[in-house]
Amino acid sequence: MEIEIATIGGYEEVGRQMTAVRAGDDVVIFDMGLNLSQVLIHDNVETERMHSLDLIDMGAIPDDRVMSDLEGDVKAIVPTHGHLDHIGAISKLAHRYNAPVVATPFTIELVKQQIEGEQKFGVENDLVKMDAGETMSIGDSGKVELEFVNVTHSIIDAINPVLHTPEGAVVYGLDKRMDHTPVIGDPIDMERFREIGREGNGVLCYIEDCTNANKKGRTPSENVAREHLRDVLYSMEDYDGGIVATTFSSHISRVTSLVEFAKDIGRQPVLLGRSMEKYSGTAERLDFVDFPDDLGMFGHRKSVDRTFKRIMNEGKENYLPVVTGHQGEPRAMLTRMARGETPYELDDGDKVVFSARVIPEPTNEGQRYQAEKLLGMQGARVYDDIHVSGHLNQEGHYEMLNALQPQHVIPAHQDMSGYSSYVNLCESEGYKLGRDLHVTRNGNLIQLVD
Numbered sequence: 001m002e003i004e005i006a007t008i009g010g011y012e013e014v015g016r017q018m019t020a021v022r023a024g025d026d027v028v029i030f031d032m033g034l035n036l037s038q039v040l041i042h043d044n045v046e047t048e049r050m051h052s053l054d055l056i057d058m059g060a061i062p063d064d065r066v067m068s069d070l071e072g073d074v075k076a077i078v079p080t081h082g083h084l085d086h087i088g089a090i091s092k093l094a095h096r097y098n099a100p101v102v103a104t105p106f107t108i109e110l111v112k113q114q115i116e117g118e119q120k121f122g123v124e125n126d127l128v129k130m131d132a133g134e135t136m137s138i139g140d141s142g143k144v145e146l147e148f149v150n151v152t153h154s155i156i157d158a159i160n161p162v163l164h165t166p167e168g169a170v171v172y173g174l175d176k177r178m179d180h181t182p183v184i185g186d187p188i189d190m191e192r193f194r195e196i197g198r199e200g201n202g203v204l205c206y207i208e209d210c211t212n213a214n215k216k217g218r219t220p221s222e223n224v225a226r227e228h229l230r231d232v233l234y235s236m237e238d239y240d241g242g243i244v245a246t247t248f249s250s251h252i253s254r255v256t257s258l259v260e261f262a263k264d265i266g267r268q269p270v271l272l273g274r275s276m277e278k279y280s281g282t283a284e285r286l287d288f289v290d291f292p293d294d295l296g297m298f299g300h301r302k303s304v305d306r307t308f309k310r311i312m313n314e315g316k317e318n319y320l321p322v323v324t325g326h327q328g329e330p331r332a333m334l335t336r337m338a339r340g341e342t343p344y345e346l347d348d349g350d351k352v353v354f355s356a357r358v359i360p361e362p363t364n365e366g367q368r369y370q371a372e373k374l375l376g377m378q379g380a381r382v383y384d385d386i387h388v389s390g391h392l393n394q395e396g397h398y399e400m401l402n403a404l405q406p407q408h409v410i411p412a413h414q415d416m417s418g419y420s421s422y423v424n425l426c427e428s429e430g431y432k433l434g435r436d437l438h439v440t441r442n443g444n445l446i447q448l449v450d
Helices: 038-040 054-058 062-068 090-096 103-118 189-199 221-236 252-264 275-285 299-314 333-338 361-377 396-406 417-429
Strands: 003-010 018-023 025-028 074-080 099-102 127-129 135-138 144-150 158-165 168-173 205-209 243-246 268-272 296-297 317-321 351-354 381-383 408-412 442-450
Touching: 003 062, 003 205, 003 408, 018 158, 018 168, 018 317, 025 158, 038 361, 054 074, 054 090, 062 189, 062 442, 074 135, 099 103, 103 127, 103 275, 135 243, 144 189, 144 381, 168 189, 189 333, 189 396, 205 396, 205 442, 252 268, 252 317, 268 275, 268 299, 275 296, 296 299, 317 333, 333 361, 361 381, 396 417, 408 417
Parallel strands: 025 074, 074 099, 099 127, 168 205, 205 408, 243 317, 243 351, 268 296, 268 317, 351 381
Antiparallel strands: 003 018, 003 442, 018 025, 135 144, 144 158, 158 168
């Protein structure tokens, strides 16, 4: 059976992930995401009103025109998790393919909301839920099967999909860390990865996220970030001024910890911002979390400002607002607070807790720098980088290669300079660039089996 891989997006940048795998006549697409940096750069452009070809030209969504060079029919579109750099282009591109979107329940719900919020392209693909540990037959031959393996990441309900073929398995390994003690959900299923490495013809190809391949050691568990956050907030228990926290809205484990520790120090948590309400509300509705009955979630600007007025009237010392804006995004709640555009007034000594790292990309770094400067000008004191990454450090990469023993490796989720550390790591394990280690670009085809 011929096996071919199209590296469509996310092979020259972090973002707009999209990869297609052809096994004989059957094609499966993994991820269909946005390049968030390009969207931020064009902040004055209403991308939801733009034609997909214009969005491709501005680098916001994957250029899937290479799919016309890939023989076979698309049988499934499989996003790995609910981050926008993996699902954000489904509402703009999925209508081109007569195939269902197959994902875990939380991811499917986020995809559904994305499609409903943007009707321009009339995306009507079926949405199919599949849990980690389950399998699905692909195509009519009965020889190709899709499996979801549970992984841990900075969003709940994440998986690595595996396409089982007669020639061996193709493991799409993007966006995970090796967390054996997660705050929410099950640990990464390393036992299953090791089994896949030993089964049948083994692993034909492993496609891997290289984000932290330059960092030594292991990525800490989410429990490490939770205890760091606990220590920081407990140290503020006697402070009688304002405390504000921000984190990734999609990081439900972190939001859960913030809500719990706010209660512990005698403050009422409240979640503010559209994406904060969206992700946490969805997680609660699907029973991934059980928030306190009195937890407020407000996304609409008028509702947020009314909440800020109530906090000011009743006393900032009684509340802990958890707001959007951890990257300094211009329209987010924290940035508006820093600019003095909300009823919430920051005073000298007030605490602002960033339970997130700056995404290492110039647009984000500039925006975050500006937000922190504005907060400081109002007298706020910043607590920075109370966070652990959602991606593998070097030892995690070694462990995955050892578990899977893949015949071929394709690095992803980086630009060309970002691949170097992972290339060196793979070569230390016996792989050779150009032979079984394939550094590629967007829009390329890699023939693994003729």
